Amino acid sequence: MMKLVLLFIVVFAVIFWVISAYNGLIALKNQTLNAWKQIDVQLKRRYDLIPNLVNTVKGSMEFEKETLEAVVSARSRAMQVAAGAGPTSGHVKELAAAETALTGAVGRFFAVMENYPTLRSSENIKSLQEELATTENKVAFARQFYNDVATKYNTKQQQFPTNMVAGLAKATPAELWEIEDAAERENVKVDLSMGKKPQG
């Protein structure tokens, strides 16, 4: 009798643990996906902002066709890659590279715009610039948050004993958003705000 009770307790404890480990993994998985969605939202915002910017300056920056075209093509390239990228569907590395390229192109564009004082001081451009700067930051912070959550998720599914229920929860490692070399990392830091202060 005593043994039976003990057996029951052990079985229940194991079942309870499996359920909680499973739920923990599912929760982390959803957090990871959610964090990715946040990146996605910000990337889309950026893709939407760029045509605005290009259209606003097109007339006044006739001579800088190349710079403008570089931005436009970097944007469409990034959009293409973004469509197929995801934490488990791969292509995160390509997306990271494409986004870095886009950031670089936008940065060069703003550097060139330094030569157009009237353009630079227009209210419209200023607010577009702030919008782009914040979107840039939001992408970076969303990425940072995603990497943190995804790392937690990955660690959890590899750790013993949670790894035993990883298959049950269909948990597969999420791909981190990493920036390869120092030069690329430098590019991300391009200061789009240009001015010393938010305003005035």
Add this chain to the structure above:
Amino acid sequence: MAEDATLNLLEQQEKNRRQTTIWMVAFILFFAWIGFGGDLVLYLGSKDAYGTAHYRVPWVGIVVTTIAAVVTWNAWRRGPRQLLAAAGAREITDPTTQEERTLVNVVEEMAIAGGLPRPKIYIIEDDDPNAFATGHGPESASVAVTRGLLTTLNREELQGVVGHEMAHVRNLDVRLMTTIAALAGVIVLLSDLLGRSFRHGGVRVGGGRRGRGGGGALVLVVLVLWVITLILAPLIVRLMAMAVSRNREYLADATGAELTRNPGALASALQKIEGAHAPTKSIAKSTAQLCIADPLGRAVNAKEGAMANLFGTHPPMPKRLARLRGMAFQAAKAAGELPAQR
């Protein structure tokens, strides 16, 4: 305290939850003592020569408990809103100027970095740079900054300050501080109320005709203890609230830097805020422990030493700056921007 900075988020939140509970329990015990201790005095004092007490129903305890519960609940619920109203804060729902838009953007950035919902954003029309966060938790948090902060700091520094405030939100500091503020308010109210009614009714207790029995000495001891607690309570509560607040500032600095990955920006922001020096007039004394820097510009928060350790709402500025610079140095070294030193 330095080790505390490395605690992870969950541990930090757990610690704050635990501390909130401890505070609640301590205050409940305290209220019980204030209330039923008073009854004890009355009970002992009402014993006649035969040892029969005439004071049966613990009215003081019942009244104090009821008042404390109602007032605390009310203060806790309405505290954040009252705080913002008292500071003259105006919510930004639709940013009109570039400055306000930048603020909204920076707050959104930090909310994303912390994986939190976007808090409500308020502006206080005051030229002195300062900021605070309040609320009951991440879902109902508010961040308020002064106009002066927006004009004094550049974007990165503003981000540092907002990151610090979002850290208060994320670590659940806002909930702890709202709780403490509510409880502290009640304590002050009660000790005032009871002290006054005691001065009127006290004569009756002490000068009772019958109270000379065996309980006499005991009455006196309990009475003295009771009065002492009543007098010291507001002071003790303040000191404890300050200690909690001081501790939280280092942590928020560290967590904020973790969000922005830019401790240097917060350091330079703090230095500018410190340099402005003028007291933030719109922010009341009671809000001091919530601000990024002491709004009263009290000298005690600027110095190090025993006084600052006891009475400051914030850690000494030089210490905060030193810690942040240390973090910045470590980060730069890790990123290979500095020659490795041995």
